[in-house]
Amino acid sequence: MPIMDSKTGKIKRDYTIEELVEKAREMRAYNMVSLTAAGSGHTGGTLSVMDIAAALYLKKIRHDPQNPNWEDRDRVFWSTGHKAPALYVALGEAGYFPVKEAVKLRKLWSGFEGHPHRLRLPGVELSAGSLGQGLGVAVGCALNAKLEGKNYRVYCLNGDGELDEGSIWEAIMCAAHYKLDNLVSIVDRNGLQIDGPTEEVMKLESLVTKWRAFEWNTIEIDGHNMKEILAALDEAEKMKGKPTVIIAKTVKGKGVSYAENVVAYHGIAPKDGRSGKESLDRALEDIGDSSFTKEKVNKLLKIADDYQKEVNKKIEASMPQFSRNYWWNSANGMKVEMDATRNGFGRAIKKLGSDKRVVALGADITSSIRMNEFYAEHPARKKRFFSMGIAEANMALVASGLAKEGKIPFIGSYGVFVTGRNWDQLRTTVCYNNFNVK
Amino acid sequence: MPIMDSKTGKIKRDYTIEELVEKAREMRAYNMVSLTAAGSGHTGGTLSVMDIAAALYLKKIRHDPQNPNWEDRDRVFWSTGHKAPALYVALGEAGYFPVKEAVKLRKLWSGFEGHPHRLRLPGVELSAGSLGQGLGVAVGCALNAKLEGKNYRVYCLNGDGELDEGSIWEAIMCAAHYKLDNLVSIVDRNGLQIDGPTEEVMKLESLVTKWRAFEWNTIEIDGHNMKEILAALDEAEKMKGKPTVIIAKTVKGKGVSYAENVVAYHGIAPKDGRSGKESLDRALEDIGDSSFTKEKVNKLLKIADDYQKEVNKKIEASMPQFSRNYWWNSANGMKVEMDATRNGFGRAIKKLGSDKRVVALGADITSSIRMNEFYAEHPARKKRFFSMGIAEANMALVASGLAKEGKIPFIGSYGVFVTGRNWDQLRTTVCYNNFNVK
Structure with missing residues (x-):
């Protein structure tokens, strides 16, 4: 079910598969601009999950961006809160706010926090960050639907690294116990975590065997193939009596050559900033959305920059200041060398x-x-x-x-x-x- | 390997299967006396795990009760600390202390605490109680053996209810990751937990499929068949490259008619005390160790009773007392009605x-x-x-x-x-x- 008008029940906007592929490309571009503007953030995971995000927010889930708390909406929980920039561009593209706003990522008071805050941005279902927690919340949400006879469906985006956490396996066991067929977990199986390949950090394979042993319906797909993603989401909806996990094989850093399958790009923005070998310009070239001209990118970065200037002004205005410096707040002997x-x-x-x-x-x-x-x-x-x-x-x-x-x-x-x-x-x-x- | 002399390397005491069956019977009898003397404790789980305890401490593990910290001993971790009374009678029968001492269960300063305290009793490997933790410790202990090239083996007694805990699944995953073939978990699969049957509280089945999916070697046995228990322990020792779980189907309260498969007997001593329908006498009759005559039982209970009297004296002696009562510490108006x-x-x-x-x-x-x-x-x-x-x-x-x-x-x-x-x-x-x- 695509983007709806919750009052009339009519479809507001629908996309073909080809259009979704283009949208995912555009989302990757916005994502890289926002990470570069912030100077920090998680390149790897936001890029690996992007096609799934596009499929969910622009095609699959029933929601109305003009009515974010619509009771009958489908819910998407991001258990991996650090992938927030991907969530923000997805919400922007869906119409919760102008997508260009997302370039204010990680800027004070913008709402586009490094990890999502549900009380500060419409469309965010869960404040998250500490891993291994989203699936349990999704279970509670799905349980509520069963209790109240509601038809909304619940999706949870999980990382593969966070499957090390025992709390995830508690939630997996619990969802099967309550036969939550209105619940779908989508595992962004990019195979890398901060310390290295998942199989070296803590062996997960055979992952599908594990979920199956916990009595979930399992589907394995290529997480960058839009057709497969949508087909899996539809198939999950037909399953009765069991929750479904879609294990989506993805590439961490997908679409940006220097970040693809590079462990170090888990938690950083392009190293070289705007231009250079590992830069925003190079990323946009790789992504290949021709609408991202130099001028457009300049404009977007200016939005972020202007916003930051305003923030700086406000901060400075709120700081107590002396009319001049004294020895006790400025002399060299009064300074200490800081180290983490x-x-x-x-x-x-x-x-x-x-x-x-x-x-x-x-x-x-x-x-x-x-x-x-x-x-x-x-x-x-x-x-x-x-x-x-x-x-x-x-x-x-x-x-x-x-x-x-x-x-x-x-x-x-x-x-x-x-x-x-x-x-x-x-x-x-x-x-x-x-x-x-x- | 049975009970050893750590200095000479010679076997101190070995048992035939028939003798072990008799020993387990005797251990159940001591267990019921100690629970009755304490007036509280866990009847169900101590009885379901008893045959396994006898097999481990009297036959399988390499240990020397005269040298409890012998570096080359096999280690047994009781993740389910509440089954401590079974551990105590096993240690007593093995020779760590006279088994009759175990009737001082749950008495102050006796060392036989309601949940085991490794710093207070020889042979106890782990202070435990909060569920789901023993297996992780056993993993660390087994990892140490691998690191140091030691030959000791590590056993962990797990309950089935505690398999709900995510920390257990973290440990299961970790043990497989490090290919700890020197580690064996024995699951006391009695099928009941405090709130009811495990499958109603939180569905575990197919349990063997789950462990297998986590890449453990799995063996399923009747946990009350001494021959099967010993065969499984031997088979586990032959496994290379994988930890082994022995899922032992047991009966909670095994051997005591009124407690068998009765949920309420998870955490209580015989309801009717010494004699009556659900009493110690009835339990001993069911267990059928003819050496537990009235006189012997009286003597054992007297040990507990005398000890408690000494404790009471010491406590009273350490309490500040007034030469007489005053209105402010004894008048009715100064008392409050207590409620939990x-x-x-x-x-x-x-x-x-x-x-x-x-x-x-x-x-x-x-x-x-x-x-x-x-x-x-x-x-x-x-x-x-x-x-x-x-x-x-x-x-x-x-x-x-x-x-x-x-x-x-x-x-x-x-x-x-x-x-x-x-x-x-x-x-x-x-x-x-x-x-x-x-």
Whole structure:
């Protein structure tokens, strides 16, 4: 069901497959402009999921951009919140707001946050970012439809890396238990996560066998073939008594030559900015939407730039200022050299690694937190590093088992994850057992 | 490998299958005495796992009770800490301490805590209780053996209910990733959990298909057939390149007629105490170890009783006491009527349930926290109650999805689980989204 008028029930806009392919191209172009304007963001995943996003928002789901909270709309949950820029251009193309607005990505007060915020932008169903959570919410939403006899359908966009998370498997089990045939998970199977190929970080294959064992209907497709995407979405709708997972084989960074299948392009914007080898211009050339002329791109970047200038003005106006500088707020002796905590962590673990009892466990952000310093210049230490995937709970437990046997394990992730996603594991297993887990 | 002398490498004690069957009978008898003496504890699971415990501690694992921390010993992790009484009688029979000591179950300072504490009792590998954690620790322990080229083997006793927990599936995935063929999980598949049959609480079947899909070697056995148990343990040892799961079909409460397959006997001691319909005497009669004469049982109960008296004396001696009572510490007007918080919760949710937006989500302790009051006298409300299994993370997420659609979901579990096992889900999904989850 394409874009609707919720009042009249009439179709507002429909697309042919050829038009959708063109739209996906245009969306990729807007996406790259917005990432470049922001100077940061997730190139890889936004490009791998883009054809699916186009298929959903411009063709498959029943929704009305003029009535974002329409009760009968189909719901799409983005469990991988970091792919927000793709969501924004999809919403823009669908008509929730002018698509060019999305170039204000990651700018203060714009609503186009780095990770989506449902209270700040129409059409966003879920504020997300911490992985492994969207599918459970989608289950609740689908359960509500069953309870109330509603016909809306629920879609959840999942990444492959986040399938390491146990909370995902709880949701998978639960959806099958309640026979939620109004629920579809689409896995953006691009095969890469931050630390490397998924199969090296934490083996997922045979992924389809796993979902099938959990009693889901499974469909495997080429996630860049618009016809296959639409056919799979239609097929899922016919399934009775089971939720459906569409495992969409995709290419991370799809459409931009220098980003395709490049692990480093998980979480960065074009390295060389506007022009150069790994630049926006080169990306647009690869994408090949001829409407993105130099002038158009200039205009778009100016929207972002002007907006940022306004933001800067407002910030400056709200800052207390002195009529002049004094020694205590400006003299050189009063300044400290700043360094990120993670750099200190990296230096420390590099040094401590000479103790053979020290082992390191990574949760797919090993370089981000500089844990790679542990083995970077000491290849022999690599065997004392264990990739745990995005599974912080298990990481704390495995570290406990190693500590029990006399090792000194360091577990690493961002603070919120490594305390918040394994709080009970820390309480019961690490603390009660008095295990020396760092 | 049976019980060894770690110094000489000689076998200390070996058992025939017939002797093991007798030993398991004796262990069940000691178990029931200790539960009765304690007046509380988990009858169901301790009896369902007992034959497996006997097979492991008296026959299969290489260990030396006189040298509990022997580096080359095989390790057994009890992920289901609540089955501790079975662990204690197994350790006692193996020789870690006189088995009759185990009747001091749940008594202060005895070391025989309701859930095992590894720092207080020799032979206990892991302090546990909060479900879903033991397998991850076992993975870490097995990983250490691989890293150090050690030959010890690692066993993990898992319940079936705890397989609802996502952290278990993280560990399952991780063990396969690291090809831990020195690791065996034994699932005590008794088919019941606190809220009812596992398949009603959260469907697990086909369980063997799920483990197989996660690339484990799988063996299915009758968990009360000593020959099958031992054969499976031997077969697991031959497997190369994969961890093994032994799914042992068992009967909860096995051996005690009034407890067999009775959900209520998950977490209680014989209702009628020493004698009567559901009593210790009746249990011992069912178990049929003729050595448990009235005199022997009396003696055992006296050990527990005398110990408790000593404890009481010590407690009293340490309490500040007045030479006489005053109005402010003894008058009737100074006393308050106490009631458990959960009773208040039960009354409140019963009342609030008249609002059709209110839905309740249970995590397998629905009656324990009086959430059943929601529907007890209002059968029509049952469709607004959702069993989530032992999966607190997913419970918070599903509740979020329901809240998003206008429901007012109450999620229920013990405080530590419902904040600690879903801390990040509360932070990211419930709070950032401003979902009305209670």
